[in-house]
Amino acid sequence: MLNESERHALKAVDEWNCSTGNFSDFLTHMHKAWLYLLHAEFKKDGVDFNYKDRQTGQYKMIDGEPSAWDLEQCLKKRYPDSTDAAVRRNAELFVALRNKVEHRYEHNLKIVTGGKAQALVMNYEQERVAHFGLDYSLAHLLRFPITLQSLTTEGQAQQREAAAKLPKGTRDLVTRFEAGMDQAVKDDLRYDYRVRLVPIVGNKTDADLAVEFVNYNDLTDEEREVMMEAGRTGTVVTKMKHIEVTNKAKLRATTVAERVEARLPFYFSAYGEHTEMWRRFNVRPAKDATDPCLTDARYCIYDEPVKTYLYTDAWVEKVIKEIGTVEKYRNFFGKKPRMKNVATLLQQAASDESAISKSA
Incomplete structure (x- = not known):
């Protein structure tokens, strides 16, 4: 099932990226x-x-085989609550489009739904990895496509023209689908993933990518506000100075260890367990590495001016996910963790409760 699922996903992306592809x-x-x-x-x-x-409680049969749930039923069972409403609604929209698409308007519809299609594929990738592990990721097979549509004035004009030419029935389908939908769901990147391409001008290293993904959740409140304002006003940046972003992660190893340990019933050392983990996951190079900038940018970056490594919130979550229970810790490190005593746990719980009360 997974192999067949992968085959169809890759075929879908090929159809989207190919200049002669079919929506x-x-x-x-x-x-x-x-x-x-x-x-x-x-x-x-x-x-x-x-x-x-x-x-009767008996299976419904088709050609002698039990009839399996269709995609709509699967989505209802997999995403029954509001936590992942954006993922479910995104997929359900494309189920509706598949049933109603008019072939002569495919090109226009493809342009108009680009952000939602991007979210559909990214949600698929995240769902796949979350349930079956990184070995089943498609990230190494898919690349960001070269495009002219959004990079030229003519291309942007074509996008606006395509939206205007959609037949009323198709426009109404999307409008009705989104009517009454919570605004938070419509703004969620898992429902409609839109990006702005900003050229980066300045020095680069061999480790720099042509396209670098910046996670919205990793931005500061001020950076998020700039992003939201740019999205509202439609601002397009055509050239910018090179901006150093090495301090964006903010977390030193000791801070990572403190945050991890605060959420565990056992101790976690910045220079013991933490060091072992970044080595095992190849998050950053060793201290004497020729190029200290060769980090996994999702979890760690190198602050060149002060010559130190800083870690992201995503790395904190990764650490907790990998060794967050006694069993996981033992399996990872091959030893028992150093458990906190009762007094320490009570003190930690009191501190957490106090923090919650203050925020309330």
Whole structure:
């Protein structure tokens, strides 16, 4: 199921990126990619994903085989609450588009729904990795496409023209679908993933990427406000000075250890366990490395002026996910953790409760 899901996902992205690609084929292949992925999850978790007759309790059969849940039913079962509403609503929109798309307007619809299509593929990747691990990531197979549509004045004009030419029925489908939808869901990047390409001018190293992803959750409040304002006003930056962002992560190793330890029932050392973890996950190079900038930017960056490494909030969450229980710690380090005593745990709980009261 996973292999078939991957095949359809790659075919879908190929259709999208190819200059002669077909939007209907993108919809069809992503539909099947999501369907087989969720079926694989249910199979792995022992969930029966076949329809049953409500009166007899017997399986509904098609050509002698039990009828498996369709994608809409799978989405309802996988995302039953509001926590992941943006993911579910994004996928449901493309189910609706697949059923209604008019072939002669495919190109226009592809342009108008670009951000939502990007979110559909990214949500698929995150769901796949979350349930089956990094070995099943498609990140090494997919690249950011070279595009002219958004990089020229003519391309931007074509985008506006495409939206205006969509037939009323298709425009109404999207409008009705989003009517009554919580604004927070519509603004969620998992529902509509929009980006602004900003050229970076300045010195670079061999480790720099042509396209670098900046996680919205890693930005400061001030940086987020700038991003939101730019999105509202439609500001387009065509050239900018090189801006140093090495301090964006903010967390030293000792701070990482303190934050991790505060959420665990055992001790966590900045120069013991933490060092072992960044080495095992190749988050940063060793102290005497030829190029100290070769870090995993998701979790760590090198602050060249002060010659030290800083870590992200995402790294804190990664550490807790990997060794956050006694069993996980033992499996990772091959030893028992140093447990906190009762007095320490009570003091920690009191501190947490006090912090909650102050914030309230």
